Amino acid sequence: MADIVSVKNLVKRYGELVALDHFDLRIAQGEIFGLLGPNGSGKTTSINCMLQLLPYDKGSVRLFGQDMAPGRYDLKRRIGVVPQQVAVFEELTVRENIDYFCSLYEPDRTRRRQLVDEAVEFVGLQDFCRFRPQKLSGGLARRLNIACGIAHRPELIFFDEPTVAVDPQSRNAILDGICRLRDEGATVVYTSHYMEEVEQICSRVMIMDGGRTLAQGTVDELKRMISMGEKVTVEVGDLAPAALENVRTLPHVLTAELDSGQLVCSCEASPHNLVDVLDALRSAGAAIGRVWSEPPTLNDVFLEITGRELRDQE
Numbered sequence: 393m394a395d396i397v398s399v400k401n402l403v404k405r406y407g408e409l410v411a412l413d414h415f416d417l418r419i420a421q422g423e424i425f426g427l428l429g430p431n432g433s434g435k436t437t438s439i440n441c442m443l444q445l446l447p448y449d450k451g452s453v454r455l456f457g458q459d460m461a462p463g464r465y466d467l468k469r470r471i472g473v474v475p476q477q478v479a480v481f482e483e484l485t486v487r488e489n490i491d492y493f494c495s496l497y498e499p500d501r502t503r504r505r506q507l508v509d510e511a512v513e514f515v516g517l518q519d520f521c522r523f524r525p526q527k528l529s530g531g532l533a534r535r536l537n538i539a540c541g542i543a544h545r546p547e548l549i550f551f552d553e554p555t556v557a558v559d560p561q562s563r564n565a566i567l568d569g570i571c572r573l574r575d576e577g578a579t580v581v582y583t584s585h586y587m588e589e590v591e592q593i594c595s596r597v598m599i600m601d602g603g604r605t606l607a608q609g610t611v612d613e614l615k616r617m618i619s620m621g622e623k624v625t626v627e628v629g630d631l632a633p634a635a636l637e638n639v640r641t642l643p644h645v646l647t648a649e650l651d652s653g654q655l656v657c658s659c660e661a662s663p664h665n666l667v668d669v670l671d672a673l674r675s676a677g678a679a680i681g682r683v684w685s686e687p688p689t690l691n692d693v694f695l696e697i698t699g700r701e702l703r704d705q706e
């Protein structure tokens with residue numbers, strides 16, 4: 393099947409700054425594709441270039457198997473965009489806002505009424521139709537933003553960090569809604585710097601930084617790309633330097649760091665990591681509290697590739 397999104401060799405400069413550096417992207421029909429990267433990595437710029445809202449210096453964008461260009465309204469009407477900032481009219485009610493955005497694509501009033509009803513229901517704003525946007529909480533305003541972007545039933549939907557600063561209930565409603573859109577046949581591009589969300593809903597993920605692709609694949613593929621297979625944490629309180637050295641010299645331990653009374657060991661995949669670490673600590677006379685083991689997260693993938701944390705220090 394033809395790719396729904398095919399971006400090749402995209403270069404975008406803002407003056408001296410290279411925001412996209414030979415960026416490539418391919419997304420198949422029915423995927424929820426996660427674009428994951430820290431602030432300023434180029435996620436929004438890549439979306440705006442794909443939508444032709446920004447001119448770019450080099451490269452090509454094909455959507456639905458066709459060349460995308462600023463005048464391709466036939467393609468644009470098949471796309472929905474939920475921008476990072478809530479972008480609605482304060483003087484219109486919730487329902488009027490959704491109707492307005494839908495009217496840009498659907499001139500037939502009867503059909504539009506049905507689409508607006510469905511969008512209101514989809515985001516759970518039935519009780520707020522007559523409200524003006526400033527009366528909505530942050531989470532509800534985001535849901536309105538989503539309804540405005542999807543009411544015309546687009547085949548390809550771009551969500552640019554739709555869960556920033558929303559309460560957990562709205563966040564879950566948004567993530568469930570995105571999965572339902574996928575189940576109904578839409579293809580979704582989802583940008584975020586929340587790795588847990590991306591792990592939860594995305595079929596494939598691209599990790600980007602500095603306008604470049606660092607790695608891409610399914611979440612499991614990404615985790616297999618790194619040498620860490622497991623993270624073992626042991627509550628130790630104080631730890632003698634000899635005990636720390638004992639752990640660090642174990643054959644499968646990549647790093648071992650003491651942090652606020654917890655020893656965090658990043659280990660290669662091996663069946664006995666936990667036992668090996670505990671034996672090394674006990675033989676050095678260390679007192680041991682709780683112990684647990686976790687598989688690597690997308691943050692560990694990012695950390696190993698770049699040497700930096702993915703999540704902002706918020």
Ligand SMILES: Nc1ncnc2c1ncn2[C@@H]1O[C@H](COP(=O)(O)OP(=O)(O)OP(=O)(O)O)[C@@H](O)[C@H]1O
Pocket residue numbers: 406409411429430431432433434435436437438585
């Ligand atoms: N209009 C602009 N003029 C100049 N530089 C810009 C402009 N827009 C973005 N940039 C820069 O381009 C780089 C990529 O920014 P972009 O907003 O695409 O990143 P992002 O990954 O979407 O970040 P965020 O998570 O903060 O939205 C950053 O260094 C940013 O400062």
